Amino acid sequence: xxxxxxxxxxxxxxxxxxxxxxxxxxxxxxxxxxxxxxxxxxxxxxxxxxxxxxxxxxxxxxxxxxxxxxxxxxxxxxxxxxxxxxxxxxxxxxxxxxxxxxxxxxxxxxxxxxxxxxxxxxxxxxxxxxxxxxxxxxxxxxxxxxxxxxxxxxxxxxxxxxxxxxxxxxxxxxxxxxxxxxxxxxxxxxxxxxxxxxxxxxxxxxxxxxxxxxxxxxxxxxxxxxxxxxxxxxxxxxxxxxxxxxxxxxxxxxxxxxxxxxxxxxxxxxxxxxx
Numbered sequence: 001x002x003x004x005x006x007x008x009x010x011x012x013x014x015x016x017x018x019x020x021x022x023x024x025x026x027x028x029x030x031x032x033x034x035x036x037x038x039x040x041x042x043x044x045x046x047x048x049x050x051x052x053x054x055x056x057x058x059x060x061x062x063x064x065x066x067x068x069x070x071x072x073x074x075x076x077x078x079x080x081x082x083x084x085x086x087x088x089x090x091x092x093x094x095x096x097x098x099x100x101x102x103x104x105x106x107x108x109x110x111x112x113x114x115x116x117x118x119x120x121x122x123x124x125x126x127x128x129x130x131x132x133x134x135x136x137x138x139x140x141x142x143x144x145x146x147x148x149x150x151x152x153x154x155x156x157x158x159x160x161x162x163x164x165x166x167x168x169x170x171x172x173x174x175x176x177x178x179x180x181x182x183x184x185x186x187x188x189x190x191x192x193x194x195x196x197x198x199x200x201x202x203x204x205x206x207x208x209x210x211x212x213x214x215x216x217x218x219x220x221x222x223x224x225x226x227x228x229x230x231x232x233x234x235x236x237x238x239x240x241x242x243x244x245x246x247x248x249x250x251x252x253x254x255x256x257x258x259x260x261x262x263x264x265x266x267x268x269x270x271x272x273x274x275x
Contacts, residue, residue: 001026001048002077004262005061007069009035009042016064017044023060024052032274036267043265043272075262079106079156084146084163085113090245091161091182091252092118096125098253105260109153112146114165134165143171150175157259160214161252169216177266179214180224180259182252184244200237207231207240209247211255213266222271224255224264 005017014033021028030047054073061071085092092111098104110128111118122129130149134142150158160181172179185195185208199207208228215221227247231240258264258273265272 001051001074002262003044003046003048003057003061004072004075004265005042005044005046005065005069006265006267007042008066009040010066013042013065014044017046017061020057020060020064021046021048024057026050026052034272034274036272039267041267043267045263045274072262076156079260080109080153081106081157081159082109082150082153082155083111083159083161085111085118085161086164087113087115087117088162088245089118089121090249093121094249094253095159095161095256096121096127099127100125105257106157109155110149112149114142114163139168143168147171147174159252159256162248166218167214172214172216177213180252180255181212181214181219181221182248182255183210183212183219184241184248185210197237199231200235200240203233205230205232207244207247209244209251211251213271215269220269222266222269224258224271224273225251227251227254 018028026048027050028046029049031044033042033044035042058071058073062069065071083092083095095104095108099106099108108127110130111122112130112132113119114132114134116131119129119131132142132145132149137145155178157178157180158175160179162182167179183195185199206228208226210226211224212219213221213224227250229243229247231243235243258275263274
C-alpha cells in the first residue's frame with residue numbers, strides 16, 4: 001500500500017502519522033519526507049507492507065493532519081496514458097516498447113498525431129492511432145477535436161512525446177496537472193523552438209533535456225527530471241540534435257516512471273521528487 005500526503009507543516013506530523021498506521025497494524029517499510037521551510041509545506045510518501053480499510057484510514061489521517069491535507073491512499077498502481085506526437089519517433093518508440101513488454105508502469109490507450117507519420121509504428125504495436133491535423137482548421141477547432149479524442153479515453157496523464165504544438169490556456173486547463181512534456185534543452189536555457197540551433201550558436205559546452213508538467217507559460221512548468229551531456233566545438237547543430245535525442249528518450253522515461261510510481265509532488269511551479 002502506498003500513502004502520499006501533502007499539507008501545511010507542523011510539529012509532530014511524522015509521529016502522528018506513524019501512530020495512526022501502527023493502530024491499523026501497518027508496518028512502514030519505506031518513508032520519504034521533505035519539509036519546504038520557506039513555504040512551510042510537508043510532503044511524505046510511505047509504503048506499508050499490508051492493506052487496511054482505506055476509508056477508515058483516510059478518516060483518521062484527515063483528523064490528525066492540518067485541514068488543508070491532501071491524502072492519497074493506494075493510488076492506481078497502473079496508470080492510463082494517451083500520447084501526443086508530431087513526426088519524431090524516438091520518444092514514442094521507447095514508450096511503445098516499454099508498454100509492449102509491461103515495463104512502462106502504465107498502459108498506452110492511444111496515440112494522437114497532428115501528422116500521420118507515426119501511424120504505422122503504432123499499428124505494429126496494436127495501439128490505436130488518430131491523425132488530428134492542425135492544418136485545415138483553426139487552433140480552437142484543432143484543440144476541440146484533440147480534446148474530444150483524449151476525453152473519450154479518460155486517461156490519467158497525457159504525454160507530449162515530441163508534440164510540436166503550443167497548447168492554449170483553455171486546453172491546458174482542461175487537463176490540469178495531467179500534461180507531461182519533453183523539451184529538448186536544459187531548461188530554463190533555450191526556451192521555445194530550435195534549442196539545438198540556439199545552443200550551437202551560443203557555443204555551449206553542455207546540452208540537455210527536461211521533462212516537465214505543462215502550464216500556460218511556455219516550457220516553464222514544474223520540472224520533473226533533467227539530464228545533460230558534454231559537447232564541444234567539433235559538433236554541428238545536427239550532431240547536437242542527434243545526441244540530444246538519446247537524452248530526451250532517457251529523461252522522459254525517467255520522468256514517467258517517477259510520476260507513475262507517485263513519487264512526484266507538485267506545489268506551485270516546483271516539484272518535490274522522491275527518487
